[in-house]
Amino acid sequence: MKEKNQLPRQYRILLVEDEPANIQMIAGCLSTDYILAIAKTRKKALELLSTSSFDLMLLDIQLPDGNGFEICQQVVANREKYGNISIIFMTSLDSPDDEARGLSLGGSDYIHKPVNAVVLRARVKLQIQLFRKNELLEHLTCFDGLTEIPNRRAFDDQLEKEWHRARRERKALSLAILDIDYFKQYNDLYGHPAGDQCLRIMAANLTTSFVRNSDFIARYGGEEFAVILYDTDLETAIQLMEKSLAAFIGKNIEHQGSVINACVTFSAGICTATPEADTFNNFLNTADKELYQAKAQGRARICGKYLSGPQEKT
Numbered sequence: 001m002k003e004k005n006q007l008p009r010q011y012r013i014l015l016v017e018d019e020p021a022n023i024q025m026i027a028g029c030l031s032t033d034y035i036l037a038i039a040k041t042r043k044k045a046l047e048l049l050s051t052s053s054f055d056l057m058l059l060d061i062q063l064p065d066g067n068g069f070e071i072c073q074q075v076v077a078n079r080e081k082y083g084n085i086s087i088i089f090m091t092s093l094d095s096p097d098d099e100a101r102g103l104s105l106g107g108s109d110y111i112h113k114p115v116n117a118v119v120l121r122a123r124v125k126l127q128i129q130l131f132r133k134n135e136l137l138e139h140l141t142c143f144d145g146l147t148e149i150p151n152r153r154a155f156d157d158q159l160e161k162e163w164h165r166a167r168r169e170r171k172a173l174s175l176a177i178l179d180i181d182y183f184k185q186y187n188d189l190y191g192h193p194a195g196d197q198c199l200r201i202m203a204a205n206l207t208t209s210f211v212r213n214s215d216f217i218a219r220y221g222g223e224e225f226a227v228i229l230y231d232t233d234l235e236t237a238i239q240l241m242e243k244s245l246a247a248f249i250g251k252n253i254e255h256q257g258s259v260i261n262a263c264v265t266f267s268a269g270i271c272t273a274t275p276e277a278d279t280f281n282n283f284l285n286t287a288d289k290e291l292y293q294a295k296a297q298g299r300a301r302i303c304g305k306y307l308s309g310p311q312e313k314t
C-alpha cells in the first residue's frame with residue numbers, strides 16, 4: 001500500500017462491448033472525460049482487467065465468447081486480482097429477472113439498450129462520484145492524517161495478511177517497530193507543531209528507505225512507526241534499518257534535549273520469523289522487546305532477533 005495523497009486524477013473505464021456501432025457511440029460520449037479501454041470479448045476483458053487497473057466497467061452481457069454475468073461473478077469473487085472496480089451492465093436483455101440478476105451479482109447499475117448518450121453520461125458520472133467517495137473513505141480509514149502513511153488499523157490488517165502469506169510461501173517475515181528518542185523532550189522544547197513536523201520527516205524518511213513494492217510502513221501510534229519486510233532475513237532488515245537511521249540522523253533535526261545526540265534519532269526493534277514455526281503474538285511481542293532492548297542499550301540503535309531457525313541472533 002504505497003498510496004499517497006488523494007490528488008485529482010483521470011478515471012479509467014473498461015468498455016466490454018462487441019458491437020462496433022455501440023462502441024463508437026459510447027466512446028464518443030465518454031472519451032473526453034475518462035480514459036477508455038475497449039474489450040470486444042470476454043477473454044480480452046479478463047486479460048485487460050488482470051493487467052491494468054480500472055475504476056468502472058461498462059459491461060455488455062451477450063459476448064461472442066461468453067457472457068457479462070460470468071465476467072461480473074469472476075471479478076467480484078477475485079477482488080484481490082481485479083481490484084474494486086464498479087460494474088454497470090449495459091444490455092438489450094431487458095427482463096426484470098435479468099436486471100435483478102445483474103444487480104445481485106454485484107453490478108452497481110443496469111442500463112437498457114439502445115443507450116441514450118445523455119443518460120449514459122449521467123449514470124457513469126454518478127458511479128464515478130460514488131467510487132471517488134469510497135476511495136476517500138478508504139483513504140481516511142487506512143491512512144494517518146498527519147504523516148500520510150498507513151495507520152495502525154492498516155498495519156494490523158497488513159501484518160496478518162503477510163503473516164499468512166509468509167506461512168503459505170515459506171518465507172521469512174521481518175517486522176520492525178521504531179520509536180523516536182526523547183520525543184517528549186523534543187515536544188517540550190520545540191513545541192507540538194515542530195514535533196508534528198518531525199513525525200512527518202520520520203515518515204518521509206521511511207518511505208524513501210524502504211522502496212520494495214512489498215515493503216510496508218505505518219504509523220504505529222504516537223511517535224512509534226512500524227515496517228513490515230516480506231521475504232527479508234534479519235541481517236538484511238538490520239542493514240536496511242541502519243541505513244534508514246543514518247539517513248534520518250542526516251536530516252539534522254536539532255534536539256538540545258537529547259542526551260545521546262545533537263539531533264533527533266530513533267531506536268528500532270526487529271523480529272524475523274518463519275511463520276510456520278512461530279506464533280503471531282510471539283512475533284509482535286519480540287519486536288517490541290527488541291525495541292525495549294535498543295532503548296535500554298543507549299538508543300539510536302537497532303536490536304533484532306530471529307525467533308526460530310538456525311541463525312538466532314541478538
Ligand SMILES: Nc1nc2c(ncn2[C@@H]2O[C@H](COP(=O)(O)OP(=O)(O)OP(=O)(O)O)[C@@H](O)[C@H]2O)c(=O)[nH]1
Nearest residue numbers: 179180181182183184185187192195196222223295
Ligand atoms: N507532536 C506530537 N507529539 C506526539 C504525537 N503523538 C505522540 N506524541 C508525543 O510523543 C511523546 C512520547 O513520549 P515518551 O513515550 O515519553 O517517549 P520519549 O520521550 O520519546 O522517550 P524514549 O522513547 O524513552 O526515548 C509524548 O510526549 C507524546 O505527547 C503527535 O502526533 N504529535
